Amino acid sequence: MPLYEYRCCSCRETFEALVFGGEQPECPECHSVELQRLMSLPAAPREETAKASCRSEGPPCGPVCGRWGK
């Protein structure tokens, strides 16, 4: 699910928004659409995805792989 964290450029509010198919989220505080997408998302959802797609054979698929560094 496309969950992103945004910071409002107007009031500096930070919030998470689900964004579907090019939909433009807006600030829940001031309803501005001047938003900056933050890259410091919690790793949990992506980690789950990586683990789910990682095959048990072969090398670890990446740093978020449950078998990385073992």
Ligand SMILES: [Zn+2]
């Ligand atoms: Zn705002």
